[in-house]
Amino acid sequence: MTDILLETQGLKKYFNSPAGEVKAVDGVDLIIRQGQSFGLVGESGCGKSTLIRTILRLLEPTEGKVFFKGRDINSYRKNELLKLRKEMAMVFQDPHLSLNPRMTVFDTISRPLKIHGLARKKQELLVQIVELLHTMGMQAEHMVRFPHELSGGQKQRIGVARALAVEPDIIFLDEPTSALDVSVQTKILKLLEKARQERNLTFFFISHDINMIRVVADVMGVMYLGKIVEIGPKELLLSDPLHPYTQGLFQAVPEPDPDKIIQEVQLEGEVPSPINPPPGCNFNPRCPFVWDLCKEVEPMLKELEDERRVACHKY
Amino acid sequence: MGKSGYVVRRLLRTIPIVIGVTLVTFLILHFTPGDPVRIMLGPYATQENIAILKEQYGLDHPLHIQYITWLGNILQGEFGTSIRYNRPVLELVQDRVGITLMLTLSGLFISVTLGSVLGIFAALRQNSWLDYLCTFQAMFWISIPGFWLAIIFLYIFGLQLRWVPIGGLTGFSSVILPALVIGLQEEAWFARPMRAEMLGVLNEGYISAARAKGVKYIRVVGIHALRNVMIPMITMLALRLPWVIAGSVVVEVVFAWGGMGSLLVNSVLARDFPVVQGILLIIAITVVLANLLADLVYSLIDPRIRVEGGKK
């Protein structure tokens, strides 16, 4: 068993909105180990993005702790935060929106290098950037381009290169391919995996596309309405989902197999609003196995064998 | 959040603005050099005369006392008494507000109808000569100073062609030119956004969806698109109001209409504090209220506002 790289304890992030308090992340306990590729799935609005933004301290948590390499990241003072930024990096969902339209590729990638003092002289910068571009399957000529002069896939590769530039320990990937076409998606995923192997990186993927998480993750988590409902090694989770939500979700995924027998949908209704989540288990209004306890008591994330954990009163 | 909540919040937001407006109004006139009493009495005034009148009008008190007194009076509907006319400001305004209202409303009417029609046609016939003509004429009218346009119109249609009477409010035909000046100058502010909004709305999914249903194009434009375009147009209407009023000031001066505008200009020049303050305040509050009204009106048109408690 490898070292724990990242751990969250009861992490919460609430937003104020005119309609009330949005409980976007509502008590998340997670453990990410060194070298893992962790994948978190969940439906739109369940708080995935907010979770990783809070872990990265791009948002201040409302409650709870995040330990990175054993140290509480809230104990980092403003000037130390820079260290943290070198160790954690992020790749964003929309390659187009996450690049400054007024910076060339060169500028975009050179910023992290400069900020963290990884290259000072122009020559050093050039060498490193070209190397990064080559890793990403791009050429030096791309350095002079502005984002709008690149294709979507190329932009996302720049986004990845920017994240890789600081040689971080962990990279958070917020649906890194959902804005891309299938054929391009493959390329990015492969490049990411290659980089992970070569640099011994830890990945934290989030996506609503179970098929993607299935392909890239070792360990998989399922999130529902601000909470993790189930977590465990990918194979086990896929073959034997425990939480009723996980089961329903996996069932709902259409399969590109014309021979598959089409099953009846089990997940009725929609994700409730995070402003007034149902009492007890969040999932109880949609759960086919609901009993009274579920409507009153919130299930904790229980540790099962094989590193699996699930938050359901059934277990 | 109910709709009444929205209305209340919107009303509350108006209060600091109204207070700010009164403060600005009050201060501006008080920092203005030139003693109102002296102007009133003219160059022949003696010191005693000045002192007596100052006391009479409370102009000898410290500024903040004057402000509070003034504000207190305003709240009671007392806008003070004109120094020059020796009549209540409100009465003076009442006498003239009709004229200004007629001018601004008829001007607005022309600009909104003309602007909307041109804007819609330009959008429907995008990139046609009509579209370019619409853009060009809109630019043309806003590139002309209002006073100049007024003078030229008067010169051509009044003096040379003698189509309309010159000066004063003497009947329907005398309203045409002044209203036209305001209308043309403002029309651009409706035509161009109307065109842009219309183009935007026509590209919306629900327009295609309505057409896919087989709804006639006229109906799609007239009902589905127009209603959506109305929301920004109402905002624009409120937004342009101060400009229309400013335009009507100039127009009133040129066309010798004795509305609030010319009263204001004369009073500014004569430092008739109470009148200027009163009118400035009335105009500013009208604008604030117009904005409020616009917001409320489109909360009626736009169902989204009722629930979300704010604009999208």
Add this chain to the structure above:
Amino acid sequence: MEEIILKIEDLKVAFDTEEGDVEALDGVELEVKKGTFHGLIGETGCGKSVTGKTVLRLLDNNARIKGGRIHYGNIDLLKLTEKQMEKQIRGNEIAMIFQDPGSSLNPLFTIKYQIEEAVSMYSNLPRNKWNQAILEALQRVKLPDAANLMHRYPHQLSGGMKQRVMIAMMLACQPQLLIADEPTTALDVSIQAQFIKVLRDLKENLNLTVLYITHDLAVISELCDYVSVMYAGRIAENLTTRDLFKNPQHPYTDKLVHSVLGVTTTLEALEEIPGSVPRLINPPAGCRFHPRCQEAIAICSKEAPPLQELAPNHTVACHRR
């Protein structure tokens, strides 16, 4: 042989833009059989939506239909006047659901009003029966509490509900053919699953013909009988859904199918199509796929391959087949 309800022949559409002409469609050919679900797939920008909109003649102002025929039954839609399209075809015969459920409903009108527009035009019911018809339309797509729901405004519905309202509205027109342009792309998996179920039910109960535009092969496999694969404004391959997964002939189809997550479940096995989708302003000569094709030969860069029939219900445009 099944009846062909829609037949597109050699359809060419271009857009005038500031940068030049975009040849969005360059000889699209496909046939939709009555009572089937016909999928249209391809990467972003390949012309799927343009094809759909051309059928209804709802293209943007800067579009030019440069040639081709669209046979609907025995009418050539491209020959009709705008009036005739409005009166006879749109809604009446062919209806269309657009990609984004949020923007396809007019935010300022109630659901009822928007469905009523359709009901009033196409059903021969007296006015007092309209409400009933609206209710039925909503219930047909399994919307709960339809009586209440129809008085709501679009923003008061969730994405999935809006999408179902859209179908209800289009079905209320009682069209023969429904064009659905990526109706599920914006939806979550669980909602998408519910939506697909609704469609499937409709297919069974109403004998609906649907031209289903998507880039999600999984959805195709669950819903469609036939598929057309598009690449850069042309049809690469017309085939059955089964063949798509089991027997793709065009190199592009092959790559596409195997680059789809889910079809392929390991990263190593995922196929990668080198290069990127060409821009349609100056598309490559010959076969538009040839710069990315590993099987390309000399002729591919010179001549555009015509669609040739390989088997019944299977045509492909490739020099190598």
Add this chain to the structure above:
Amino acid sequence: AGDDSEVRIAVQVEPSKLNPITYQDTETGFVLGSICDPLITVDEDGSFSPNNAIIERFSVEEDGTVITFVIRRGIKFHNGDPLTAHDVKFTYESFMDENLGSPHHRYYTGIEDIELVGDYILRLTLEETDVTFLTLARIRGHVLPKNYIEEVGWDGYERHPIGSGPYKFVEHVPGSRIVLEKFDDYWGQEPSIDRVEFRFYPELSTAIMALRTGAVDFMPEMPADEFMDLEATPGSGLAFGTYQKMEDHRICFNKREDSIFNDARIRQAVAYAIDVNELIALTRGEMAVPARGRVPSFHPAFAEEANAYELNLEKARQLLEEAGYPDGFETEIFAPAGYRERIQEVQQIQVQLAKIGIKAEVVTVEWGTYLDVTADGEAPMFRERWSAGVPEPIGFVESWHSQSSWNPIFGVYNNPKVDELIDEIRRTIDDNERWKLYHQVQEIAMDDVADYPLYWPLVGDVYNENLHIPEELWDPFKIPIYYINHWSFK
């Protein structure tokens, strides 16, 4: 006008309050002129005359301290009340009442006593001999209805003023017009025109267009430029008339200690450098008489010997050199904004002064600010105008008196000799003696260049040629607009 019984008169400024005791502006005077009757009038030759006036006759006692008025009988106010000596007394008292805030208040402070000798005879007693009293305090012609004012109050009066004049007030539509109507019981010449409408045209060009299109019939005091232009336009359908206005135009200097113009040589230099003829050509064309003293040249008090400072740049430069400014200096010359002619002249003066090295920047400021800065000594030079009554021209010279309240307004002038002479003027009953004193004052002040007189304007009225205005009204002491009851349509 299409309707013969109505005359429409264009005025540029709207009368603010139709109150005879507080008004300042000419326009209010125009309106009140038809509503009220003058107490005393002045004849063509400039002497007091009871013709057309409320006073039938008046007499001044030997030492000049007692003045007796005999009021004409049979005069009625518009409300039917007879006009009596009580009303005249009331009017005088109103002027004297500080609380009513008449700007002319100070002219009446010399009144010791007002005595009603009968219903129609009134006796004023002055504290000391003041020959100028009658000129300065002739109630600007308007006798107020005592009973009416006591009944409706001053506010009420201002809303609906009445008098004994040929026309009665009908309505004031603020910002638009004032309408008067023929008063049937008028004692004097019966009006031939039934209605008079004063229309307000703040914009001169609009007013002129209105005149040209016949929308209005009469425009008093048309600016010279426009007057001459219209006059030269053939077929305009307009008629023209002029008269000299008792108004002097001058350049004033801030003569306070700290000012550069404290030095008389510099003022003289400026006087030599200014070419009055150019100024007249610029703004008035034919319509002005160059001023060489402070009193109109037709008046016996006019000082022929006073230095007129003909244009002489040599001399001007020499004076500057003597004063220690051989290369000139920089200064400012002020004019009130909106007063076109003054601004134009000031610009021309700027050009003229530049020739002797004085760089005068033109500053135009708002009327209100203008009054402040000129009175507070912040304007080194400024372009003023002053009108005063006749026959006694005291108004033109009195501001030179160091104790006069006008003195600071014109930049402070302090010359004991002049003070003495002006005091003497008031006490001197003999006309010829007094004229001589006037001569002396003017000679001294002109030598000093207390201020520099420019010209006397000729004022032109423009009217519809269908309107008949009797010849004799074109007189500085009559002025047609005060005699609308003598007008008629052809």
Add this chain to the structure above:
Amino acid sequence: MNTAVNIENIEKEIKELKQKRTSQLFLTWLRFKRNRLSMVGLSFVLVIIFIAIFAPLLTPYDPYDTNPFRRLENPSREHLLGTDELGRDLLTRLLYGSRIALQVGILIVLFEGFIGITLGLLAGYLGRWVDEIIMRLVDILRSFPVIILAMAIAGIMGQGLYNVVIAIGLVGWTTYARMVRGKILSIKESEFVEAAFSIGESTPSVILRYILPNVLPTAVIMICIMMPTALIASATLSFLGVGVQPPLPCWGSIAAAGRDYITRAPWISTSAGFFIMFTVLGFNFIGDGLRDAFDPTSKRN
């Protein structure tokens, strides 16, 4: 592909980078150029700038040289547009007037632009009460008609060129502030700013490198769009008698002064008004073109 990095080649490419950067502007220029109206506008403005620079060479007269004996003359060989009410050559004054107009216009937009952009930046970036205060102030000022408030302000400070600038600017800045704030709010929330923070950029650096460059085009366009408003407002103030002082040859005051002579010398007002219209139209066309050129998404499609 060889992975060995050839520094020289890359440096060459960096040079290209600089060329490309200018070609960015060049692209914008191309888009701008395609718009016929904006080219017309540009030529109008260039003509005015040319006139402003070379005014003394274009006319033999002095704009201040009065001649009381040759006033209000009709256009003639000698005086192409005749003379004004002081006998000055009208054309000369109008030509020199372009200097004043440009000066006033530029000063106004710079002044109001500076205040507006600064306050807009502050409001947008700092948010909370700073935003609240600034935006309420904007609301308050916008409730007053500009001309009327400017008239009052010009009254306070006395007239003159700089006071006109301040008077108009004190209200005019609100437009910039609103625009800039709106823009910042959207940029602030954008993913690339978040990305910048995620790589460790400091707040000042984010403002400087990420926010400002993206606001700048908006600001530039704003300035071009506001120029006409500034010119017209200053002319209107002159008309109302509280503008630039005579004898400065300002178009607004020439038109205002000339209106008294409209029946006799209509060309005074007409030609001054024409100069204003010409310039304003030019700037309007340019502003319109720029808006399209800078923002390729808003192009007429």
